[in-house]
Amino acid sequence: MATLTFHGAARTVTGSKYLLEADAARVLVDCGLFQGLKELRERNWGPVPFDVRSLDAVVLTHAHLDHVGYLPRIVKQGYNRRIYATDATRDLAEIILLDSAKCQEQDAEYANRKGFSKHKPALPLYEDRDVERTMKLFQPIPRGEWFTPASPIAMRFHDAGHLLGSNMIEVEIRNRPAPLRILFSGDVGRYDGPLYHDPAPPTECDYLICESTYGDREHPETSILDALAEVVLRSIKRGGVMLIAAFAVGRAQQLLYLFQLLKSADRIPDIPVYIDSPMACDATAVYREHHEDHDLSDGELDPAHPALGGRKVFLARSPAESKAINRTAGPAVIIASSGMMTGGRIVHHLKQRMPDPRNTIIIGGYQAVGTRGRLIEDHAPFVRMFGQDVPLRAAVEKIPGLSGHADRSDLLKWLGQLPHAPRQTFLTHGEPEAADALAEELRTTRGWNVATPQMGQKVQLD
Structure with a gap:
């Protein structure tokens, strides 16, 4: 049996964290920081909703803060296993996490100096030394190469076209005669976006976890x-x-x-x-x-x-x-x-x-x-x-149209390359209006089984 729990990016565009479990294996896909509204940011300071020491691995789609920014926090709390990513994601993550740690330390210092924090003293979420420990856990993996973060879970990366080193993650749960196939879209890039390749076609899957950031919007058609x-x-x-x-x-x-x-x-x-x-x-x-x-x-x-x-x-x-x-x-x-x-x-x-x-x-x-x-x-x-x-x-x-995210038409084009509809599609990484609009489009025009999971929801993958 396999399960998937949505610990982030559910009914919001931030804090991506998906806990995939199969047999005794526990793999976290992305480990992002919550940003934006205060009620979301406060989640960064609450108890981690899973035992970080029980994780076998973390696997990353790309290096943006809302996908990697919580890594030093779980390392600070005891995580010490591998973090799998492409080389470019690892290199960008180091830059982004060091900057995040600096901001955390500056915010804590300012709060202490002004005396407005309810904590005495105010502390950063993590520090430079936590980032240094985090970077030692990275294991670079080339695209297209199968790897096993924890048996029976096998994975491989495909270019998502969103950021340097960004990926979608193809998954096979290999504890049955025919593997259970899962696809995490990560953040899907734009077709004909400057500097990046077009996103690779989605791989055939039983379950699809797809972003929906621009699920209700189109980018301008202007060059x-x-x-x-x-x-x-x-x-x-x-x-x-x-x-x-x-x-x-x-x-x-x-x-x-x-x-x-x-x-x-x-x-x-x-x-x-x-x-x-x-x-x-x-x-x-x-x-x-x-x-x-x-x-x-x-x-x-x-x-x-x-x-x-x-x-x-x-x-x-x-x-x-x-x-x-x-x-x-x-x-x-x-x-x-x-x-x-x-x-x-x-x-x-x-x-x-x-x-x-x-x-x-x-x-x-x-x-x-x-x-x-x-x-x-x-x-x-x-x-x-x-x-x-x-x-x-x-x-x-x-200058319109510089976003690195696929818009509604791009997402529908990307999804349209699947040879068969997944058994179930979960739309994440989108505000409710965007996710709901894309879900309704897929249900009504393609007959797909689509859900927009809630934060903390756990689903069984048969």
Whole structure:
């Protein structure tokens, strides 16, 4: 008998954790941090809903924080077995987890200094040393190669096209004459997404655990390259500098690749591009190392403009290098984190550049209500930074369609490649509206048996 328990990403888009059990084997698929609403974040601090010492293995789909960010916490509480992932996932996870530990430590220090925590003293969820212990447990596995994290559970990875090193996980429970087949989609990438390969077709399965982040939405059909070229050319006419807030891992590298494509095609001038983020610099080095994951079929790149480098691409790691960018008059591009402009080096650039109408702020992703990025997207006359109300006179432009997630049509296209309907499909990693909309579509148009499990629900897989 096999069972599956949904300890995360159930009726929400965060905290991915799926406990798969067969005979005496216990394997955790993903170990993500809850993010977003306070009621979700508080789950990170509650008791772990399973015995971490009883786990035989953890297997990861990819390196985003909502899929790996809880690993150091379970290691801190006694987990000491293998963590299986691709090489690229391991390398990106180290960058992301070290940054997460730093944020946890800074939050605890701030709470203690201001005295607002109910805990005396406030402590981080985990620290650098927990991350170091976590990284020693990683076991890299190539895609397409069967491995056995715990008998009778066998697994292999297939490219999900979502992030460098990202995978869907094919599973066989080999304790019966014909194996029980399970497929974890992970986060499914987009078709024709920049820099990444298309997601591999789903493998035939008895049970499917599929993400539904964009289950009720479509991405704009506008060409990302065309939209970016138009924005850049308008910005150059203004004569100033372009600021782009981008997530340090994934989005920054995609944007750099798009700029190099446009330069190679002579669609924009060879203007300087600055990556101003230590984390993005580290991630870019990982991307350069794992070039086997790159899909460069969007256009021809000339030798002067390689995908993730070139003579006018500058990586600013140190504070001094970041401050030196302030002297840049333009035209130029500055890519810095954080993605919603809530912190990081982008805030310093905004404070300097926002009052000048020659400059351009480019919105390249979703900006949540209440964030500084949302205020700028909504053209607020002033935006508060470092205790000052800074006037917003710079132009604000949007580049649609940069999400790394498959939209509704992409998900339906991906699922449509299955030769037979699974016995049961579980939709996870989506808000209720998105998951329910996709579930209804699959039930009514394809006759599938679809469920949207609740947090903590345990199901039997026959």
